[in-house]
Amino acid sequence: MPKAAAEEIEIAGHTVRLTSPDKMVFPGPGYTKRDVFDYYRSVSDGIMRALGHRPTTLQRFPDGIDGETFFQKRIPTRGVPDWIQTATIKFPSMRTAQELCPADLAHVAWAAQMGTIVFHPWPVRGDAPDHPDELRIDLDPQPGTHFGDVVSTAQVVREVLADLGWTGYPKTSGGRGAHVYIRIAPQWSFIEVRRAAIALAREVERRRPDHITTAWWKEERGEKVFLDYNQMARDRTIACAYSLRANPRATVSAPVTWNELPDVEPDDFDLRTMPPRFAKIGDPHATIDDVAHDITPLLEWSERDEKAGLGDLPYPPDHPKMPGEPPRVQPSKMNHANWEDKS
Numbered sequence: 027m028p029k030a031a032a033e034e035i036e037i038a039g040h041t042v043r044l045t046s047p048d049k050m051v052f053p054g055p056g057y058t059k060r061d062v063f064d065y066y067r068s069v070s071d072g073i074m075r076a077l078g079h080r081p082t083t084l085q086r087f088p089d090g091i092d093g094e095t096f097f098q099k100r101i102p103t104r105g106v107p108d109w110i111q112t113a114t115i116k117f118p119s120m121r122t123a124q125e126l127c128p129a130d131l132a133h134v135a136w137a138a139q140m141g142t143i144v145f146h147p148w149p150v151r152g153d154a155p156d157h158p159d160e161l162r163i164d165l166d167p168q169p170g171t172h173f174g175d176v177v178s179t180a181q182v183v184r185e186v187l188a189d190l191g192w193t194g195y196p197k198t199s200g201g202r203g204a205h206v207y208i209r210i211a212p213q214w215s216f217i218e219v220r221r222a223a224i225a226l227a228r229e230v231e232r233r234r235p236d237h238i239t240t241a242w243w244k245e246e247r248g249e250k251v252f253l254d255y256n257q258m259a260r261d262r263t264i265a266c267a268y269s270l271r272a273n274p275r276a277t278v279s280a281p282v283t284w285n286e287l288p289d290v291e292p293d294d295f296d297l298r299t300m301p302p303r304f305a306k307i308g309d310p311h312a313t314i315d316d317v318a319h320d321i322t323p324l325l326e327w328s329e330r331d332e333k334a335g336l337g338d339l340p341y342p343p344d345h346p347k348m349p350g351e352p353p354r355v356q357p358s359k360m361n362h363a364n365w366e367d368k369s
Contacts (some may be wrong), residue, residue: 030060037067038130040109044139051090052364053086054274056132057297061136062270068301069268070131072281072309073145077134080147081086081113081125081155083263088141091272099123107136109249113152117261118345127152130363143272146263146289149219150212150322157212158219159318162264163194163226168239170249176204177288179238179251182230185282195311198292200271200279201235207311217348220258222324224339227253228331242340243356256342268304270297281310313320 032045047060053097056200085099099139100123113274127284128134149160167178181197183206187194194206210219227240228310230253235324239250257264265271267281297305331337338350347354 031277033120035068035135036178037135037356038132040132041131041338042132042135042139044135049090051087051299052274052276053090053092053311055276055296055298057276059139059141060345060360061297062068062143065297065301066138066268067136068302070134071132072304072311073266074128074131075309075311076268077128077145077147078211079113079114079129079151079153081150081152082137082148083146084092084126084137084142085138085146086141087143087270087272091143091274093222095272097104098123099140101126110136111152113155115148115261116149117153118259119136119253119318143270144265145269147266148261148263149258154212157214158216158258159210159212161185161219161226161319161321162257163206163223164199164264165206166200166254168244168247168250168252168351170252173292174297175201175206175237175251175335176202177362179230179234179253180204180206180287182233182238183226185233186226186229190319193313193317195314196284196287196319197267197279197281197311198277198295199275200265200269200295201292202271204287205279207314209318210321211305211315214321216260217260217322218325220255223255223258225324225327225331228336229327240339245356245358255339259345261344262297262342268300273320283310286310 030048035042035044044063049059051057051062061227086098087095109128112124115125116122149158149162162171165179167176194210196206198204231238231240237250239247240253241247256262265279267279269279271277275299278295278300281293282290289300340354341351343346
């Protein structure tokens, strides 16, 4: 059978060229490159609410999910349409890169044409790349737990946010976990926002310590849901709302309402089921930009915790050693005689 011809499609005032539209991307359900391309067009408002003007790392699969993959953090200087917008981001090493910064749906479609399946935006906007405007709470179920444990943890998160007078927006991860997003004013550094995330996570943990943990080291987590505070560290990203996930089922990281959350399963949302859902109910996160919260209360909680002996927690391994950070070695391998008390 001859290959389908390339097409030129007008999107958001730009011409996007779709090549090899019949290339297989998800062999199990039989989803092609055209299916992926059309999927992202079908959730246009939602994906742009999640990606708009955010520096974005692209997880590309040029030969489909069974082929090799790579994370593209730098947009090439050649062979890219002149309308593609980028933003300068800074890694923990303080090196910089020009990342895709989607200004409209044509940017998303272009990335899909380039074999992008998963979109990983930074929690910042391109015009303020050092000041997060999105506080992300990552609920990561550990072995021995299930999605029901994630849902119950999310409800505790909701309770804590309600005590603050804040609104959080939940979504499935597309895997076994879930995320809760909160818009914040872009006035604080990554270090400060990460401190706020730790303080929030510790308060959630206090309310259900038998089911929830902030322990960085896996050997200390047990059969609990881990609140991954390090998702707010610089250069850590999460698959955004409406992003496809690179698994055989082509699941979607799906925004849901708080009322829906107890009754959903991650596999409910995929490339085929999300477009009709979106057409019917719209985006459950449609009001996420209405309020940008002040994280001062969380920073006050952080100061309170520090005075009580609860200081910083370990950073991801690719980060430089940070002031006040505890030893970056798992407890079972630590020889305490070799470590000074830095408190």
